[in-house]
Amino acid sequence: xxxxxxxxxxxxxxxxxxxxxxxxxxxxxxxxxxxxxxxxxxxxxxxxxxxxxxxxxxxxxxxxxxxxxxxxxxxxxxxxxxxxxxxxxxxxxxxxxxxxxxxxxxxxxxxxxxxxxxxxxxxxxxxxxxxxxxxxxxxxxxxxxxxxxxxxxxxxxxxxxxxxxxxxxxxxxxxxxxxxxxxxxxxxxxxxxxxxxxxxxxxxxxxxxxxxxxxxxxxxxxxxxxxxxxxxxxxxxxxxxxxxx
Amino acid sequence: xxxxxxxxxxxxxxxxxxxxxxxxxxxxxxxxxxxxxxxxxxxxxxxxxxxxxxxxxxxxxxxxxxxxxxxxxxxxxxxxxxxxxxxxxxxxxxxxxxxxxxxxxxxxxxxxxxxxxxxxxxxxxxxxxxxxxxxxxxxxxxxxxxxxxxxxxxxxxxxxxxxxxxxxxxxxxxxxxxxxxxxxxxxxxxxxxxxxxxxxxxxxxxxxxxxxxxxxxxxxxxxxxxxxxxxxxxxxxxxxxxxxx
Numbered sequence: 468x469x470x471x472x473x474x475x476x477x478x479x480x481x482x483x484x485x486x487x488x489x490x491x492x493x494x495x496x497x498x499x500x501x502x503x504x505x506x507x508x509x510x511x512x513x514x515x516x517x518x519x520x521x522x523x524x525x526x527x528x529x530x531x532x533x534x535x536x537x538x539x540x541x542x543x544x545x546x547x548x549x550x551x552x553x554x555x556x557x558x559x560x561x562x563x564x565x566x567x568x569x570x571x572x573x574x575x576x577x578x579x580x581x582x583x584x585x586x587x588x589x590x591x592x593x594x595x596x597x598x599x600x601x602x603x604x605x606x607x608x609x610x611x612x613x614x615x616x617x618x619x620x621x622x623x624x625x626x627x628x629x630x631x632x633x634x635x636x637x638x639x640x641x642x643x644x645x646x647x648x649x650x651x652x653x654x655x656x657x658x659x660x661x662x663x664x665x666x667x668x669x670x671x672x673x674x675x676x677x678x679x680x681x682x683x684x685x686x687x688x689x690x691x692x693x694x695x696x697x698x699x700x701x702x703x704x705x706x707x708x709x710x711x712x
Numbered sequence: 713x714x715x716x717x718x719x720x721x722x723x724x725x726x727x728x729x730x731x732x733x734x735x736x737x738x739x740x741x742x743x744x745x746x747x748x749x750x751x752x753x754x755x756x757x758x759x760x761x762x763x764x765x766x767x768x769x770x771x772x773x774x775x776x777x778x779x780x781x782x783x784x785x786x787x788x789x790x791x792x793x794x795x796x797x798x799x800x801x802x803x804x805x806x807x808x809x810x811x812x813x814x815x816x817x818x819x820x821x822x823x824x825x826x827x828x829x830x831x832x833x834x835x836x837x838x839x840x841x842x843x844x845x846x847x848x849x850x851x852x853x854x855x856x857x858x859x860x861x862x863x864x865x866x867x868x869x870x871x872x873x874x875x876x877x878x879x880x881x882x883x884x885x886x887x888x889x890x891x892x893x894x895x896x897x898x899x900x901x902x903x904x905x906x907x908x909x910x911x912x913x914x915x916x917x918x919x920x921x922x923x924x925x926x927x928x929x930x931x932x933x934x935x936x937x938x939x940x941x942x943x944x945x946x947x948x949x950x951x952x953x954x955x956x957x
Contacts, residue, residue, distance in 0.1 A: 478835040524836070548832040556832040587793040587801040590723040591769070591840055 468533040470567055471543055473513070474559035475499070475528040479702070480594055481554065484521040485528070495519075495555060499530070502550045506543070507534040516573040516710040520662065522702030524595065526579070527558070529710040531569045575639065575711040578664045580652040581704045582672070589648070596649065597704035603650055603675035605643055611674040611681035612641040614688070615654075615667055622691040624667050625660030634660060634691075643671070650675075653708070666693075668700035713778045715812055716788055718758070719804035720744070720773040724947070725839055726799065729766040730773070740764075740800060744775070747795045751788070752779040761818040761955040765907065767947030769840065771824070772803070774955040776814045820884060820956040823909045825897040826949045827917070834893070841894065842949035848895055848920035850888055856919040856926035857886040859933070860899075860912055867936040869912050870905030879905060879936075888916070895920075898953070911938075913945035 477495055487496040496513060503511040513532040519525055538546070540560040547557045581596035583589045584603050589596065615624075615638050622634040638656040645651075652668055673679040679697065687695045722740055732741040741758060748756040758777040764770055783791070785805040792802045826841035828834045829848050834841065860869075860883050867879045883901040890896075897913055915932075918924040924942065932940045 476835050478838075545831070553833045553838050554835045556835050558832060586790070587721075587803060588798045590721050590799045590801050593723075593798050595836055 468535060468565065469537060470531055470533050470563045470565050471540070472529065472531045472559075472561045472563045472567060472569070473499070473543075473547075473557055475525060475530060476556045476558050477525050477528070478554040478595075479519060479522050479524045482521065484523065485515055485517075485519045485525075495525075495528075496530075498551060498555055499547065500532075502547055503532060503534070505550070506538065506546050507536050509535060514569045516569045517576065517658070517707075519707050520665075520702060520705075523705045523707065525707040527709055528707050529569050529573070529712075531563065531567055533565075569710075572712050573710050575655055575657055576659065576707065577653060577655040577709040577711070578659065579706045579708040580654070580664065580668045580700060581706070582650040582652070582668075582700075583648060584650050585648050592649075594703055597701045599650075599672055599676070601676045603672065604677065605645060605650065605675070607677075607681060608643050608650075608652075608671045608675040611671055611684060612643060612652075614681065614684035615641055619688050620691055621660050621663055621688070623687050623693050623696050624663050624670070626662040626666070626693065627660040636660060636663070641667075655711075662699060664705060665700045665702065666696050668704075669698045670696060672700060673697050713780060713810065714782060715776055715778050715808045715810050716785070717774065717776045717804075717806045717808045717812060717814070718744070718788075718792075718802055720770060720775060721801045721803050722770050722773065723799040723840075724764060724767050724769045727766065729768065730760050730762075730764045730770075740770075740773075741775075743796060743800055744792065745777075747792055748777060748779070750795070751783065751791045752781050754780060759814045761814045762821065762903070762952075764950075764952050765910075765947060768950045768952065770952040772954055773952050774814050774818070774957075776808065776812055778810075814955075817957050818955050820900055820902055821904065821952065822898060822900040822954040822956070823904065824951045824953040825899070825909065825913045825945060826951070827895040827897070827913075827945075828893060829895050830893050837894075839948055842946045844895075844917055844921070846921040848917065849922065850890060850895065850920070852922075852926060853888050853895075853897075853916045853920045856916055856929060857888060857897075859926065859929035860886055864933050865936055866905050866908055866933070868932050868938050868941050869908050869915070871907040871911070871938065872905040881905065881908070886912075900956075907944060909950060910945045910947065911941050913949075914943045915941060917945060918942050 516529040544560040583596040761774040789805040828841040
């Protein structure tokens with residue numbers, strides 16, 4: 468069995484997220500598996516490093532799959548890019564040791580959130596960023612970001628359903644930068660709960676526009692009640708940027 | 713009468729180009745005029761620096777209009793951005809001398825053409841660039857570009873219909889650069905005929921992939937026969953970048 472690692476870029480706009488739900492559904496995983504099943508002439512399942520929610524994009528999602536048929540890295544890449552829809556691209560294929568597993572071996576993930584912070588909408592980025600027309604105070608946002616760094620129970624900042632699994636995650640870094648009208652938030656951690664990045668970003672925006680004081684964050688984390696958190700940032704602005712191994 | 717200058721950014725993807733064709737049609741000009749007519753409470757006509765074809769984008773198209781009603785620059789900008797579709801944005805409004813005329817005063821225009829030159833499609837830029845999967849030879853393209861610079865009769869490189877008007881235009885510069893998988897062509901001149909930038913770009917691509925030798929260009933220009941020119945580049949990759957006054 469050959470074990471292939473895929474690096475995948477996608478515009479999540481018209482998909483129901485990464486994870487396959489049924490046999491032929493509108494998810495990124497299903498689109499890729501269906502093409503690979505044709506190539507392999509056997510049923511192929513791919514293992515993603517993690518899920519991305521409906522509408523969320525990826526600059527470099529990682530997945531792996533095993534197949535009996537031998538094909539070179541380049542053959543796999545060309546076949547996929549030929550038959551996948553134009554909003555999903557394979558940017559890299561690598562043959563790996565048979566032990567490589569995209570989910571178990573993933574050590575950290577970096578998400579990027581793009582906010583367009585001008586009065587008017589950005590005609591070309593309107594589907595790839597969130598438009599906030601009130602001027603954001605970056606210094607306040609940076610101060611707020613500090614409260615999220617480290618190990619916390621993120622129950623308040625997620626919409627995860629399971630009450631059994633651990634809600635503890637560690638955020639290694641949370642950086643905010645300005646770039647030609649955009650405000651970019653980069654958040655790196657060992658893992659993220661369902662909607663966690665969008666809820667944290669929503670809070671940073673509320674702090675940035677002055678609707679909330681950063682000092683409230685520790686109490687909200689402590690409360691473990693998601694009702695305490697405010698608005699969630701849109702899916703359009705969110706990208707899975709990098710998976711670390 | 714107040715004379716307002718507008719700087720306009722648009723995603724031309726779903727429009728039939730700049731120029732109004734009927735009373736309420738799907739053109740950029742009509743969309744803007746309809747909103748301004750509401751604001752002004754009188755019929756408003758805007759004068760664009762020039763037309764852009766169906767599907768072509770603009771980073772900074774310039775237009776002006778006159779109205780009796782007094783409104784500040786900021787009021788005009790906010791009103792337009794509030795009621796225009798999200799793929800058309802007004803990035804700047806300025807009150808001008810009554811003599812200012814976007815078309816007569818325009819001295820030069822710069823167009824930008826974006827080519828995505830990788831094997832796979834770019835999920836986020838697929839509607840904002842042309843995908844060429846064969847590797848382009850930039851040095852060859854730069855050599856070819858030299859033949860277009862200067863004053864020429866561009867009949868062969870346009871689809872302009874009128875045979876009466878002069879087909880002579882002057883190209884001041886034509887620069888080609890590489891940037892993270894994209895090849896960008898910037899062409900500045902005193903004016904451009906219908907489809908001229910896309911036909912010139914098409915030729916540069918043919919030279920870049922090796923389908924044509926640059927030395928053929930002077931003969932094609934001289935022939936004044938548009939049948940001699942090859943393929944035309946797609947509208948998706950073309951942007952009106954700047955109008956000089």
